Amino acid sequence: MRKYLGIDVGGTNVKCGIITETGEILHQIKYPTLALRQSGNIVGEFLQIVQGLLKQNPDILQVGIGLPGTLNKARTHTIELPNIPELDHCPLLSHLQQAFPDKVFLLENDANAAALGEMYFSGQPMPEDFIFVTLGTGIGGAAIIDGFIFKxxxxxxxxxxxxxxxxxxxxxEIIGKNGLLDMAKEGVKRVGAQSVLANMDPINTKAVLEAAGLNDPLALQIFEKMGYLLGEAFVSMIRVLDIKNVYIGGGISATFDYLYPSLMLAMERNLTPYYLKDLVVKPALLGNHAGILGAASLCISHLALQERALRTN
Amino acid sequence: MRKYLGIDVGGTNVKCGIITETGEILHQIKYPTLALRQSGNIVGEFLQIVQGLLKQNPDILQVGIGLPGTLNKARTHTIELPNIPELDHCPLLSHLQQAFPDKVFLLENDANAAALGEMYFSGQPMPEDFIFVTLGTGIGGAAIIDGFIFKxxxxxxxxxxxxxxxxxxxxxEIIGKNGLLDMAKEGVKRVGAQSVLANMDPINTKAVLEAAGLNDPLALQIFEKMGYLLGEAFVSMIRVLDIKNVYIGGGISATFDYLYPSLMLAMERNLTPYYLKDLVVKPALLGNHAGILGAASLCISHLALQERALRTN
Structure with missing residues (x-):
């Protein structure tokens, strides 16, 4: 069975996993990103990590790497990585290819990689075209069209x-993590002890989620608002992309059940039957290890792309 | 020199043109759409029109057809044509191929065709990736990615x-033709004779445009609003598609100069330098005959797509 190395470069950790073609994680290890940044030679440190893993696993020929930022379209260079500025404008692919000329490296934005990971490894049957949304500190996204990442x-x-x-x-700004907490704090000022949030310290995402679980009206109202605005954004995305399947993942996707009713309301109000009859909004299932699995899935997608090119001949 | 038949199926007229590969119009003719609809056999009437033109021009091998509505992705069937419901859910390609087995027919949405037409025939150098926006009774759009229509x-x-x-x-709803006129009428009620629009009858798009030409504050304010909301929509589109060239065409694109300042303001406020440094917003130049030229350009794009497939081999 083929094995891949999947590397998820995050602002906190660089996570590495040896993954089989069916998504089994054979081995994983992580390195704190800050230490790599402070070394003054982040690329050199990164190459060392890759070298160690490839030496232990000489049968691995392909490495997928998810990066938290923008890349050029050919996926050879990074552009900007807000959380790892040391890697801005880096010709990362050529560094890797020079160091390991007999291996294939695939660079991709991390949200795109996570969407592919969901498609290949979540275990749920997935459509050829879908939008993938990550709810976390920020709100990210990806689109898969005809089974491949839309760039x-x-x-x-x-x-x-x-x-x-x-x-x-x-x-x-409104419904990202900070926006959500602003709404909570403003709400607590307004309604005081009518909300259980007034007695929670600190008021963080977990607290708002917990309050919603207790049917707290303020917390429910915040998620209702978040769902509605997310639904409006989905309407615009769907009109631009004509994709009717949306999967929601990311750190605060646990909020899915609270968001869903108002999210669907915004879409039912603003989309025609052409869209609504096939519309599916679901939580993403990959959960833990989405980063390394998504990165590894880049290798599978790369093979599929090569096969498609051969079929087109 | 190669010649193509371009057919622009509109709600008012079906316009046909014999077009050279450089965009010269050798011959054109139009038929009122209503008569075709009332015949009770719109497909039969349409095939008759095509037959007549192909008989007169036997050297034409390819026909491009622009349609005002939704199509299936393979471009064999129509889905919905709001202004020509008789053509809803019609297997138009197979009708045409059966009637003219030695010709190639290419069906496309009319806004997509117009975008291609602008690329091939406007005479201005165009990028590989651009958004095309049509301002008319409604607001339509198209995206060209890597030189081809994005579906x-x-x-x-x-x-x-x-x-x-x-x-x-x-x-x-807000800035389409009706929205614009609602703003004008509401404004006239509010400011009365302070606007020259108060003395114009009827208050239509042309009147608002004329008033703006006279520096009427109400008319200028309406276009400022329209530009800003259009700019906000462009921000969302650009964030979803990562395309930095926008061309504005359509019936009321004469408003371009009035829209431009607030349109750019909305984008400057909401896009980062990554987008802004390469951002270009321009009027489309094709103007008259955009419909038949766009339809004919489908034939050129079809050839280019075949050539690209060969290069990929």
Missing amino acids: GGDGNSMEIGHMMSEGGRRLE | GGDGNSMEIGHMMSEGGRRLE
Whole structure:
């Protein structure tokens, strides 16, 4: 059975996994990103990590790497990685190819990789075309079209957290993690002890989720608002992309059940039967290890792309 | 020199043109759509028209057809044509291929065809990736990615008039032709004779445009609003598609100069340098005959797609 090395480069950790072609994790290890950054030679450190893993696993020929930022369309260079600025504008692919000329390296944005990971490894049957949304500190996205990552014009499509939303503000400002907490704090000021949130310290995402679980009206109202604005953004995305399957993942996707009713309401109000009759909004299932599994799935997608090119001949 | 037949099927007229590969119009003729609809056999009437033109021009091997509505992704069937419901859910390609087995027919949505037409025939150098926006009774759009029409997931991408805008309303409701006239009428009620529009009858798009030409504050304010909301929609589109070139065409694209400042303001406020440094928003130049030229350009794009497939081998 083929094995791949999947590397998920995050702001906190660089996570590495040896993954089989069916998504089994044979081995995993992580390295704190800050230490790599502080070394003054982040690329050198990264190459060392890759070298160690490939030496232990000489049968691995392909390495998928998920990166938290923008890349050029050919996927040879990074552009900007807000949480790892040391890697901005880095010709990472050529560094890797020079160091390991007999291996194949595949670079991709991490949300795109996570969407592919969901398709190949979540165990749920997936359509050929879907939108993947990650709810976390920020709101990210990806689109899979005809079974492959949609890169857009210049390579960095689906920055959906920055779509325009209510009152001339960007979506993420209102319903990203900070926006959500602002709503909670403002709400507590307004309703005081009518909300259990008034007695929670600190008021963080977990607290708002817990309050919603207790049927707290303020917490439910916050998720209702979040769901509705997310639903409006989905309407715009669906009109632009004509994709009717949406999967929601990411750190705060545990909120799915609270978001769903108002999210669907926004879509039912604003989409025609052409879209609504086939519309499916579901939670993503991959959960833990989505990062390394997504990165490893880049290798499988690469093979599928080569096979498609042969079929087109 | 190769010649093509371009047919622009519109709600008012079916326009046909014999077009050279450089975009010269050798011959054109139009038929009122209503008469075709009332015949009770719109497909039969349409085949008659095509037969007549192909008989007169036996050297034409390829026919491009622009249609005002949704199509399946394989471009064999129509789905819905709001202005020509007799053609809904019609296997138009097989009708044409059966009647003219030695010709090639290419069906496409009319906004997509217009975008291609702009690329091939406008005379201005065009990028490989651009968004094309049509301002008319409604607001339509198309995206060209890597030099070809972007179809999205199920074939009907870029329904941008229905993206969400201010106050939970859809873009076209606010700044489509009717929205624009509602703003004008509401404004006249509010400011009365302070606007020259108060003395214009009827208050139509042309009147608002004329008033703007006279520096009428109300008319200028209406276009400022329209530009800003259009700019916000462009922000969302650009974030989803990562395309930095936008061309504006359509019936009321004469408003371009009035829209431009607030349109750019919305984008400058909401896009980062990554987008702004390469951002270009321009009027489309094709103008008259955009419909038949766009339809004919489908034939050129079809050849280019075949050539690309050969190169990939």
